[in-house]
Amino acid sequence: MDKGIKYDGYLSEKExxxxxxxxxxxxxxxxxxxxxxxxxxxxCNPCERACPFxxxxxxxxxxxxxxxxxxxxxxxxxCIPSCPGLAIFVVDMNYSSTSALVKIPYEYFPLPKEGxxxxxxxxxxxxxxxxxxxxxxxxxxxxxxYIIGIEVNKKFAMEVRNIRM
Amino acid sequence: MRKVNxxxxxxxxxGLSASIEAAKHGVxxxxxxxxxxxxxxxxxxxxxxxxxxQQMAGTRGYEIGTKLLNLAKEYGVEIKLNNRVIGIDDHxxxxxxxxxxxxxxxxxxxxxxxxxxxxPLAFPGWTLPGVMGAxxxxxxxxxxxxxxxxxxxxxxxxNVGLIVTYxxxxxxxxxxxxxxxxxxxxxxGVHAAKIKRAGIPIILxxxxxxxxxxxxxxxxxxxxxxxxFNKIPCTQISFDVDTICLAVGLSPSTELARMIxxxxxxxxxxxxYIPMVNQYMQTTIEDIYAAGDxxxxxxxxxxxxxxxxxxxxxxxxxxxxxxxxxxxxxxxNIRSNLSQLRMGNGKGGIING
Ligand SMILES: Cc1cc2nc3c(=O)[nH]c(=O)nc-3n(C[C@H](O)[C@H](O)[C@H](O)COP(=O)(O)OP(=O)(O)OC[C@H]3O[C@@H](n4cnc5c(N)ncnc54)[C@H](O)[C@@H]3O)c2cc1C
Ligand code: SF4
Ligand code: SF4
Numbered sequence: 001m002d003k004g005i006k007y008d009g010y011l012s013e014k015e016x017x018x019x020x021x022x023x024x025x026x027x028x029x030x031x032x033x034x035x036x037x038x039x040x041x042x043x044c045n046p047c048e049r050a051c052p053f054x055x056x057x058x059x060x061x062x063x064x065x066x067x068x069x070x071x072x073x074x075x076x077x078x079c080i081p082s083c084p085g086l087a088i089f090v091v092d093m094n095y096s097s098t099s100a101l102v103k104i105p106y107e108y109f110p111l112p113k114e115g116x117x118x119x120x121x122x123x124x125x126x127x128x129x130x131x132x133x134x135x136x137x138x139x140x141x142x143x144x145x146y147i148i149g150i151e152v153n154k155k156f157a158m159e160v161r162n163i164r165m
Numbered sequence: 166m167r168k169v170n171x172x173x174x175x176x177x178x179x180g181l182s183a184s185i186e187a188a189k190h191g192v193x194x195x196x197x198x199x200x201x202x203x204x205x206x207x208x209x210x211x212x213x214x215x216x217x218x219q220q221m222a223g224t225r226g227y228e229i230g231t232k233l234l235n236l237a238k239e240y241g242v243e244i245k246l247n248n249r250v251i252g253i254d255d256h257x258x259x260x261x262x263x264x265x266x267x268x269x270x271x272x273x274x275x276x277x278x279x280x281x282x283x284x285p286l287a288f289p290g291w292t293l294p295g296v297m298g299a300x301x302x303x304x305x306x307x308x309x310x311x312x313x314x315x316x317x318x319x320x321x322x323x324n325v326g327l328i329v330t331y332x333x334x335x336x337x338x339x340x341x342x343x344x345x346x347x348x349x350x351x352x353x354g355v356h357a358a359k360i361k362r363a364g365i366p367i368i369l370x371x372x373x374x375x376x377x378x379x380x381x382x383x384x385x386x387x388x389x390x391x392x393x394f395n396k397i398p399c400t401q402i403s404f405d406v407d408t409i410c411l412a413v414g415l416s417p418s419t420e421l422a423r424m425i426x427x428x429x430x431x432x433x434x435x436x437x438y439i440p441m442v443n444q445y446m447q448t449t450i451e452d453i454y455a456a457g458d459x460x461x462x463x464x465x466x467x468x469x470x471x472x473x474x475x476x477x478x479x480x481x482x483x484x485x486x487x488x489x490x491x492x493x494x495x496x497x498n499i500r501s502n503l504s505q506l507r508m509g510n511g512k513g514g515i516i517n518g
Contacts, residue, residue: 005354007369009361040354043466043506044215046223062217063508082223084213085355108335125364143213143225162362 032075177205179457186476
């Protein structure tokens with residue numbers, strides 16, 4: 001049994017289900033959304049300011065957890081590079097009829113190249129499927145963090161959180 | 166002997182913030198630091214900092230350092246590097262080794278922002294080359310751009326252990342595992358998750374039994390511990406590594422405070438003995454203030470706010486701003502930032518003994 005992030009280093013199913021920043025599968029099936037995997041009260045809030053659509057709320061105490069308003073979220077990904085915990089992802093469940101697009105923050109060299117096939121790793125760092133690199137993006141405001149878009153089989157959209165070349 | 170109004174010892178985030186705040190109000194601040202570069206811990210920190218927007222969260226540590234240095238320059242703060250303060254007497258004379266030469270400076274007020282030092286962990290083989298503090302490994306990769314080894318084990322799952330592991334992975338080093346004697350990861354979950362999804366095992370309830378090797382570390386033997394941290398026989402496992410990084414905590418650098426007779430007290434959660442300070446960051450000695458990690462191991466965001474508080478308090482007591490409602494409000498603002506950052510968990514509210 002998974003005990004949770006403070007014991008295993010990855011979120012348990014239960015933690016994911018209870019996270020106020022993680023949308024439900026039903027919501028994800030409708031449109032691309034941010035998935036904020038931040039469930040421990042820590043003094044942190046840059047994601048709140050980063051969202052141009054005010055879809056993330058932390059509120060007055062910076063110890064509050066980020067809460068995602070799925071109605072306001074447009075899946076733009078602006079919040080991804082703002083998070084020092086690299087805990088924000090964007091999932092587009094309906095990229096194609098069979099595949100989803102998972103966007104992850106990435107800070108390793110070498111960078112993958114668009115079109116490349118890579119091993120896709122889950123939160124435990126295990127290779128669970130193959131995926132195709134859809135995009136590799138950064139801008140000055142990302143401050144050296146890259147956003148990597150990975151096309152994966154829909155089934156793995158809520159598992160894949162890293163890549164290995 | 167040179168005489169100045171304010172000397173700040175240490176050019177880390179606390180010391181720089183203190184001197185900037187004082188200089189904003191017209192106090193000519195002199196900052197002394199033993200290193201050849203200013204910034205304290207900040208220039209080793211290549212990751213984005215957590216914290217609140219106000220304290221530049223989401224900004225990489227070294228960029229926070231650059232911003233502070235620019236502000237210091239803008240306000241005319243003087244920073245003397247390669248200046249180690251080795252003593253302070255009852256008349257506020259600082260004894261300094263200035264680039265290998267002895268010198269003295271007398272100050273009206275002194276703010277100590279000496280930071281912290283890494284705690285060691287003793288085990289058979291701990292003197293072998295290859296056993297080092299995580300901070301040393303971080304300095305090697307991020308400042309000198311040299312990898313400390315090829316195959317590393319990190320001891321300690323606190324934020325320092327997790328973050329330095331991340332930096333080592335970014336530098337292309339193979340990290341075999343992170344271990345901790347605790348039953349729980351002690352650092353932030355988000356930092357642990359980055360390491361875990363890179364495939365690095367996090368092994369809890371284990372400690373180092375011994376390091377093995379002839380001329381340097383070649384292997385580390387771990388052993389399981391029970392709830393009271395006693396070793397459980399016959400549970401050894403080993404890894405081939407050439408480097409053992411220790412991230413087992415930091416101790417506040419209180420030597421100078423101790424030497425001049427500031428009252429210290431023991432606070433296990435804040436790293437051990439720390440100087441008592443009041444709501445102005447003033448120690449039990451009138452002209453001596455202290456801020457940052459040396460008054461308790463917390464974070465850069467807190468170190469900066471504490472530094473500002475001490476800098477402002479010195480400006481008031483030196484007569485640069487009158488001690489009126491407005492300056493009290495400014496002090497109150499910083500204090501409320503601090504309590505926000507600490508959510509009431511911290512060291513606040515400890516008044517002179
Ligand atoms: C790996 C790691 C990651 C971190 N990540 C974060 C983070 O994400 N967010 C965050 O908020 N904080 C973080 N921190 C914590 C932060 O770096 C420290 O809390 C902060 O640097 C403390 O500031 P300081 O000014 O008190 O001390 P320091 O930065 O340690 O500076 C003290 C300075 O004083 C000098 N000095 C000491 N004694 C003397 C003397 N006698 N004479 C002259 N000079 C002297 C030292 O050489 C040093 O330059 C991290 C720390 C580490 C190690
Ligand atoms: S993906 Fe865009 S809209 Fe959604 S929370 Fe992040 S920044 Fe806001
Ligand atoms: S920026 Fe990241 S770590 Fe900080 S509160 Fe937001 S999601 Fe959590």
